[in-house]
Amino acid sequence: MDSIILIFVCMLAGVGLQRVKAFPPNAYVALNQFVIYISLPGLALYYIPKIEASIKLLYPLGVAWVGFLLAFIFFVVLGKIFGWSRKLTGCLILTGGLGNTSFVGFPVIEALYGKEGLETAIIVDQPGTFVVMATLGIIVAAAYSKGATGTAAMAKKILFFPPFIAFFLGVCMNTFNYDFITDVQSVLLRLGNTVTPVALVAVGMQLKIDVKSKHWSFLALGLFFKLILMPAFFFVLYKVFLKGQGIETEVSIMEAAMAPMITASILASSHGLKPRLSGMMVGVGIPLSFITLALWYWLLYNY
DSSP: HHHHHHHHHHHHHHHHTTOOTTTTTTTTHHHHHHHIIIIHHHHHHGGGOOOOGGGGGGHHHHHHHHHHHHHHHHHHHHHHHHTOOOOHHHHHHHHHSSSSSTTHHHHHHHHHHHHHHHHHHHHIIIIIIIHHIIIHHHHHHHHHSSTOSHHHHHHHHHHHHHHHHHHHHHHHHHTTTTOOHHHHHHHHHHHHHHHHHHHHHHHHHHHHTTTOOOTTHHHHHHHIIIIIIIHHHHHIIIIIISOOOOOHHHHHHHHHHHHOHHHHHHHHHHTOOOOHHHHHHHHHHHHHHHHHHHHHHHHHHHH
16 A cells, blocks of 8 residues: 555655756656666666566466557557657557556555465566566667667667666576675665656656647547556456466456556656656556556456
């Protein structure tokens, strides 16, 4: 419960800082860079070396990897049909394709399914959502951002992106069954834990609810996809076609229904992919998701 309270406190703090003159209007840029250069590498170097391959990974991993592919196809097709800008398409792919499977997901899943459910949620998040963000997410952000017109330029953006470097090092450590000493792991975890407060303050500083904004229709579409269409896809796939049973199946579907990933919003914003819309996807999506999550839980309970 404290994790959920922290989310709203930090987001409201960011909104409040918009009115504090001591903070420059673009202060969120520095916070975004802190998340990218410090917090995310810390998380990668702490968690990636600890991932263990198992058959239990299949359903939870599908939520992250298949879900992101689904978002890519959905928004690219719509973008071409309606002539969207590359920045808009990239923003919706990132925020619609990556879910908040940890900072919102963990406390919600633990409250509904206990410690056993949390084990599945961690699989969805670490080798799933986080790794997708550190690989496919970075590729999409680089490909759709301004200035990434050539293959060499895009590859440079990806290869020198701090979370990707940390991810690559983490994979190498995992391959050779190596991990840092306990003290270093503790430091990395503490650095990684700054993602939520710092990122949400940055989101709050960018969050501006303008009734006349042209982003409302795209916000509605993005949240409809993330909160309704994506979990519906996995419900039909896992429960109807594959006849999945048990807590792993239900937790996987619930994680698919989580609000947009906070880090995805930061990733989009730092690459100039509609920062205001990406902030609204998180700022509006998180509170709205508590209503849609209740509906999905009721459906799973009664199916």
